[in-house]
Amino acid sequence: xxxxxxxxxxxxxxxxxxxxxxxxxxxxxxxxxxxxxxxxxxxxxxxxxxxxxxxxxxxxxxxxxxxxxxxxxxxxxxxxxxxxxxxxxxxxxxxxxxxxxxxxxxxxxxxxxxxxxxxxxxxxxxxxxxxxxxxxxxxxxxxxxxxxxxxxxxxxxxxxxxxxxxxxxxxxxxxxxxxxxxxxxxxxxxxxxxxxxxxx
Amino acid sequence: xxxxxxxxxxxxxxxxxxxxxxxxxxxxxxxxxxxxxxxxxxxxxxxxxxxxxxxxxxxxxxxxxxxxxxxxxxxxxxxxxxxxxxxxxxxxxxxxxxxxxxxxxxxxxxxxxxxxxxxxxxxxxxxxxxxxxxxxxxxxxxxxxxxxxxxxxxxxxxxxxxxxxxxxxxxxxxxxxxxxxxxxxxxxxxxxxxxxxxxx
Numbered sequence: 001x002x003x004x005x006x007x008x009x010x011x012x013x014x015x016x017x018x019x020x021x022x023x024x025x026x027x028x029x030x031x032x033x034x035x036x037x038x039x040x041x042x043x044x045x046x047x048x049x050x051x052x053x054x055x056x057x058x059x060x061x062x063x064x065x066x067x068x069x070x071x072x073x074x075x076x077x078x079x080x081x082x083x084x085x086x087x088x089x090x091x092x093x094x095x096x097x098x099x100x101x102x103x104x105x106x107x108x109x110x111x112x113x114x115x116x117x118x119x120x121x122x123x124x125x126x127x128x129x130x131x132x133x134x135x136x137x138x139x140x141x142x143x144x145x146x147x148x149x150x151x152x153x154x155x156x157x158x159x160x161x162x163x164x165x166x167x168x169x170x171x172x173x174x175x176x177x178x179x180x181x182x183x184x185x186x187x188x189x190x191x192x193x194x195x196x197x198x199x200x
Numbered sequence: 201x202x203x204x205x206x207x208x209x210x211x212x213x214x215x216x217x218x219x220x221x222x223x224x225x226x227x228x229x230x231x232x233x234x235x236x237x238x239x240x241x242x243x244x245x246x247x248x249x250x251x252x253x254x255x256x257x258x259x260x261x262x263x264x265x266x267x268x269x270x271x272x273x274x275x276x277x278x279x280x281x282x283x284x285x286x287x288x289x290x291x292x293x294x295x296x297x298x299x300x301x302x303x304x305x306x307x308x309x310x311x312x313x314x315x316x317x318x319x320x321x322x323x324x325x326x327x328x329x330x331x332x333x334x335x336x337x338x339x340x341x342x343x344x345x346x347x348x349x350x351x352x353x354x355x356x357x358x359x360x361x362x363x364x365x366x367x368x369x370x371x372x373x374x375x376x377x378x379x380x381x382x383x384x385x386x387x388x389x390x391x392x393x394x395x396x397x398x399x400x
Contacts, residue, residue, distance in 0.1 A: 044318035046246030046302055048260035056329045056372060060248035060260050062302035063327060064376075066319035082319070088374075088382055102246055102262035107307065117353040118244035119266035119282070127263060129256045153317040172256060174288075176264075182288055 025110070025124060026195070028178040032185045035126045035175050036195035040075035041110075042067065042103035043150055047132075049092035049099050063089040067101070067168075071149040075195045079103075079168040080143035081132065082154050084161040090132075097131040101168050124177035130170045140165045225310070225324060226395070228378040232385045235326045235375050236395035240275035241310075242267065242303035243350055247332075249292035249299050263289040267301070267368075271349040275395045279303075279368040280343035281332065282354050284361040290332075297331040301368050324377035330370045340365045 026033035044066045051061040067079040079101060083090045093099060104118065104125035105111050111123035135143050143165035148154055157163060173185040226233035244266045251261040267279040279301060283290045293299060304318065304325035305311050311323035335343050343365035348355055357363060373385040 044304075044306055046248075046262050046264075048246075048248030048262035048300070050250075050260055051300075051329075056298075056300075059298040059329060060250055060296075060300050061327065061329070062246050062248035062262060062300040064302055064304045064306060064318060064323075064325050066317055086381070096260075098256075098259040100248070100251075100256075100260050100262040102264055104244075104264045106244055106264060115353070117266055117351050118264060119351070120353060123264075125264045127261065129251075129259060129261070151317050151319070153315070153320060181286070 024196075025105070025177075028124070030193075031175045031177065031183050032173075032189040032193035033195060034124055034177045035173050035185055035190055036075060036077055036193045038103050038105060038124055038126045039069050039077055039079060039128075040195050041105065042107050044107065045079060045101040045103045047089055047099055047101050049089045050096040051088075052092045052095045053088055061089060061092060065089075065101075066147070066151050066154070067103070068146040068150045070146045073196075076142070076146070077191050077193075077195075078170075079128065080135070080146045081166045081168065082143075082147050082151070082157075082163055083132075083166050084163050086161055093132050097133075099130065099132055099168070101128040101130075102126065103128075121176045121178055121180075124175070126176070127174040127182075128168055128170050129172040129174070130168055132166050133169045134164050134166050136165075139167070143167065224396075225305070225377075228324070230393075231375045231377065231383050232373075232389040232393035233395060234324055234377045235373050235385055235390055236275060236277050236393045238303050238305060238324055238326045239269050239277055239279060239328075240395050241305065242307050244307065245279060245301040245303045247289055247299055247301050249289045250296040251288075252292045252295045253288055261289060261292060265289075265301075266347070266351050266354070267303070268346040268350045270346045273396075276342070276346070277391050277393075277395075278370075279328065280335070280346045281366045281368065282343075282347050282351070282357075282363055283332070283366050284363050286361055293332050297333075299330065299332055299368070301328040301330075302326065303328075321376045321378055321380075324375070326376070327374040327382075328368055328370050329372040329374070330368055332366050333369045334364050334366050336365075339367070343367065 116123035
């Protein structure tokens, strides 16, 4: 190994190749399954809101949030979030509850290893339209399990921030997973789809 | 190696540790430098627009775009993009040119290796407010160099899509790189900052 000019690079590529083997994206024409797959693979999303903050009030605002639709291997399709009203985008939602979440396999190692540019439709991504809604009771219990299992750091976030559990209430799913433009999936089709390969 | 229970995982971690060594984020109180660092590290951004498409016209819309502020190691601070009017968000921009770009070190290996949750302020991210403007002449030449050097796949994108070069014209920079809430940086401060460590 020591005689190789780039041993660390070789290690990186070998390691990443192994990691990508775990990612079995459904066929691109099974659009709802692709959407469910991406929603489960991604640990975070970009959320667009209408800003309420000067000097950009009324303009779109993009921000980063951790999400989870279930513990690893257990996908509900519902992106859950852990939010505080101290956060600028969450303040936007109190005035304009409509929002949009985008999640891309560019967030995983998949696109890099496949050689797909982040803007290529082959580097599959989804856009969810809808609104952010606080959840309570048993749904909050599920949200907590979904989020804390994949974001263990959250358990220790400062209690004086008044964190609450929320879900993204999906009204429309947009999928970019192949050439030919964006495709849409209804919430019903999305929630009925199986994100992972069926076992025999 | 064969006797190790997880040789592939070891390779992955070793490789990623090496990769992360290249990432020297500026101190968190040098906010403009942090912003320039993130803008140069990220190969793609999430762009929020106001949608013009049914059934979500007037609502925010989040989408994924490849960006480059310069070839590797040569940072201009200006996010350049390669766009087509066939794209839904670009169609939004023709009606509502105001937009927002977010870029996060969660897109790199930095946050994972440091153990920073994507939503933690320590997993530094920036939000740019402004508008998307087509560029021409020598600036288009620079945009082409900046983009094609980091996104070589673009060279072969279908010519019948009428691709054009554009820049994100920044009016405000928002930085989340530490506890205590979002900080703002003016375009002047942002463009005057040196993103990388000075050499002696």
